[in-house]
Amino acid sequence: MDILQILSNTGSSLIAPATIGYALAALGLAMHFGFTGLLNMGMAAFMAIGAYGYAISILTFGFPWWGGMLVGIGGSLVFALILGIPTLRLRGDYLAIVTIAAAEVVRLLFLTTTFDKYTGSADGLSGYHASFRSFNPIPDGTYGFGPWEYNANGWWVRIFGIAVLALAAFILWAVMRSPWGRVIKGIREDEDAVRALGKNVFSYKLQSLMLGGVFGAMGGIIYALPASVNPGVYVTSLTFFVYTALLLGGAATIFGPIIGSVIFWGVQTLLSNLLPALVNIGVLPFMTTTQSQTVRFILVGVALMLLVIYRPQGILGNKKELTFVK
Amino acid sequence: MSSKDSPAAPVEREKTTGLHKGDIVPGVAKVDPIIIADGIRRTFGGLTAVNVDHVEIPRNAITALIGPNGAGKTTLFNLLTGFDKPDAGKWTFDGHSLAGMGAHKVARLGQVRTFQLTKALGLLTVLENMKLGAKDQIGENIFRGMIPSLWRKQEAEIEERAIVLLKKFKLDAKSSDFAASLSGGQRKLLEMARALMSQPTLVMLDEPMAGVNPALTQSLLDHILDLKDEGMTVLFVEHDMHMVRHIADWVIVMAEGQVVAEGPPDQVMKNQAVIDAYLGSHQDVDLGVVTGRIEGELNTAAIDLAEEVKELDANIAKRKETGK
Ligand SMILES: Nc1ncnc2c1ncn2[C@@H]1O[C@H](COP(=O)(O)OP(=O)(O)O)[C@@H](O)[C@H]1O
Ligand SMILES: [Mg+2]
Numbered sequence: 001m002d003i004l005q006i007l008s009n010t011g012s013s014l015i016a017p018a019t020i021g022y023a024l025a026a027l028g029l030a031m032h033f034g035f036t037g038l039l040n041m042g043m044a045a046f047m048a049i050g051a052y053g054y055a056i057s058i059l060t061f062g063f064p065w066w067g068g069m070l071v072g073i074g075g076s077l078v079f080a081l082i083l084g085i086p087t088l089r090l091r092g093d094y095l096a097i098v099t100i101a102a103a104e105v106v107r108l109l110f111l112t113t114t115f116d117k118y119t120g121s122a123d124g125l126s127g128y129h130a131s132f133r134s135f136n137p138i139p140d141g142t143y144g145f146g147p148w149e150y151n152a153n154g155w156w157v158r159i160f161g162i163a164v165l166a167l168a169a170f171i172l173w174a175v176m177r178s179p180w181g182r183v184i185k186g187i188r189e190d191e192d193a194v195r196a197l198g199k200n201v202f203s204y205k206l207q208s209l210m211l212g213g214v215f216g217a218m219g220g221i222i223y224a225l226p227a228s229v230n231p232g233v234y235v236t237s238l239t240f241f242v243y244t245a246l247l248l249g250g251a252a253t254i255f256g257p258i259i260g261s262v263i264f265w266g267v268q269t270l271l272s273n274l275l276p277a278l279v280n281i282g283v284l285p286f287m288t289t290t291q292s293q294t295v296r297f298i299l300v301g302v303a304l305m306l307l308v309i310y311r312p313q314g315i316l317g318n319k320k321e322l323t324f325v326k
Numbered sequence: 327m328s329s330k331d332s333p334a335a336p337v338e339r340e341k342t343t344g345l346h347k348g349d350i351v352p353g354v355a356k357v358d359p360i361i362i363a364d365g366i367r368r369t370f371g372g373l374t375a376v377n378v379d380h381v382e383i384p385r386n387a388i389t390a391l392i393g394p395n396g397a398g399k400t401t402l403f404n405l406l407t408g409f410d411k412p413d414a415g416k417w418t419f420d421g422h423s424l425a426g427m428g429a430h431k432v433a434r435l436g437q438v439r440t441f442q443l444t445k446a447l448g449l450l451t452v453l454e455n456m457k458l459g460a461k462d463q464i465g466e467n468i469f470r471g472m473i474p475s476l477w478r479k480q481e482a483e484i485e486e487r488a489i490v491l492l493k494k495f496k497l498d499a500k501s502s503d504f505a506a507s508l509s510g511g512q513r514k515l516l517e518m519a520r521a522l523m524s525q526p527t528l529v530m531l532d533e534p535m536a537g538v539n540p541a542l543t544q545s546l547l548d549h550i551l552d553l554k555d556e557g558m559t560v561l562f563v564e565h566d567m568h569m570v571r572h573i574a575d576w577v578i579v580m581a582e583g584q585v586v587a588e589g590p591p592d593q594v595m596k597n598q599a600v601i602d603a604y605l606g607s608h609q610d611v612d613l614g615v616v617t618g619r620i621e622g623e624l625n626t627a628a629i630d631l632a633e634e635v636k637e638l639d640a641n642i643a644k645r646k647e648t649g650k
Contacts, residue, residue, distance in 0.1 A: 171472070175471050178465045179457070179463045179465035181471070183458065186455075193517075195428075195430050196438060197430075197433060197458055197520070
């Protein structure tokens with residue numbers, strides 16, 4: 001068992017593009033669920049729309065990388081409108097059902113062979129990196145130390161991702177400390193009371209859905225930025241994983257979703273390296289290395305349950321401020 | 327506000343009179359109405375919850391809406407404030423037609439309400455609850471909200487106003503606590519104070535005294551009376567006849583969805599239709615006190631009522647026989 005390699009992989013995962021992508025999506029869910037009380041169970045679709053919007057506009061329409069990102073963001077705004085206008089007048093639980101269904105529709109649209117020319121159906125999309133990499137200001141070479149040693153492209157993706165994440169966290173912080181954020185938190189508590197004070201609750205919920213949706217789309221883009229767009233990623237369990245990261249850190253906080261995502265990916269990477277290694281040296285004789293990968297996800301489920309039961313406010317949350325087990 | 331009244335020794339304030347035009351009948355025209363409603367009907371399945379032909383609410387007066395449980399008072403509130411849509415009917419507030427208007431737009435016009443089941447925003451602090459009530463906030467726009475220099479000044483003004491109101495409602499010591507930590511009565515006070523932050527012209531209070539500790543009742547009554555002194559109009563739902571008699575200038579009685587009587591409080595209490603309305607509902611608490619089923623203090627109004635109740639006993643028995 002190569003302990004150093006396991007630790008190195010784990011350390012590297014802390015700033016991996018996937019981790020940054022999750023953190024952005026979790027910030028989106030903090031906006032939706034943590035602050036507004038909208039139970040959006042379709043975050044995977046926002047991420048898919050971001051990633052596909054980016055890749056398709058580059059591959060099919062020859063857009064530059066930033067144009068592709070704008071298309072991904074625009075797509076998520078349109079999706080938020082389509083999703084929100086019919087459902088935001090309904091009470092919370094309906095939104096959960098509709099979003100989960102809408103996310104499946106989106107995923108299947110990207111998966112179907114009908115649009116194979118654009119989406120690559122089951123193969124997904126790849127080979128859209130040239131434009132983004134051509135903007136890389138970092139000279140060729142390898143930089144960093146220990147687990148964090150990457151080439152110029154590796155750093156460019158990470159630095160860009162962290163910058164986007166920082167911007168998103170700043171925007172979320174700025175709007176939530178404003179009177180706008182006060183209305184949003186009021187809606188989470190009781191939307192009729194807020195309506196009775198003359199606020200257009202529907203419009204605020206739609207704005208929240210759109211802003212959080214843009215964060216999700218950017219998360220999807222950063223996730224896909226270094227490698228490929230794979231339709232197997234944007235399944236409903238992706239939404240649940242992002243929720244796990246969110247609840248781990250604290251749903252109604254700004255840094256909670258980021259810390260939660262880092263811990264989530266750190267633990268995931270640690271387990272996915274450690275469990276097979278333990279099986280191989282005979283410490284876990286009752287399972288195979290393949291089974292150990294499944295155990296990882298069982299542990300995520302158990303962790304989510306324990307979290308909701310014993311620490312619903314997450315690591316950074318204030319127990320008084322958010323216990324969604326009201 | 328002046329500090330002329332201390333809660334310990336309430337001053338009987340003058341009633342506003344001469345509010346109506348012509349003979350007092352249900353739906354009588356008012357000299358200066360703030361709300362004029364016509365033909366408002368709301369049914370839930372087969373049940374007609376509200377069926378009001380015509381009603382007018384007098385401006386700058388305190389109007390009590392009374393009636394047994396299930397009379398349709400809350401439903402009428404919901405309709406008038408845009409929280410519910412009627413099957414038929416139209417109404418105006420301050421000259422604006424409100425039919426079909428959403429609740430937030432109604433509130434922006436200056437007609438604010440509180441709820442029978444108090445809606446304090448539990449995980450906002452008391453001060454945040456208050457600030458949320460203020461109208462036309464620059465920072466409530468998402469883009470302007472991101473630039474504090476645009477809204478800081480207004481925010482400070484709002485906070486100042488909130489603190490004055492909180493002091494008046496004796497909630498200032500709690501201003502940084504979560505509203506969830508308040509007692510039921512304090513939440514009622516907070517909800518009312520928050521509604522006042524929007525500087526309304528008409529305040530509609532649905533059972534403001536329900537669940538309020540008797541020690542707070544007097545100060546709540548004084549607050550309601552103050553609203554009138556400050557030029558506002560108050561419409562409130564209340565079960566306690568003593569309070570109605572104490573503060574209302576005008577009383578509207580609903581039963582089974584209709585306005586069955588209205589008039590100045592002392593006259594309405596003697597009205598046959600009112601007594602009938604209350605006897606029609608056996609759940610009413612005040613009735614329990616009146617008939618001696620429940621221990622309670624009988625005030626003069628109740629004594630009057632109790633006497634009439636006795637006289638009406640035979641009448642009720644007959645009604646029950648006919649199966650109504
Ligand atoms: N949403 C609703 N659905 C069905 N019936 C309702 C609804 N709201 C009120 N009602 C019925 O309408 C009638 C009037 O209710 P309400 O206005 O709450 O009475 P009040 O406030 O005078 O006690 C009652 O019979 C009540 O059961
Ligand atoms: Mg009621």
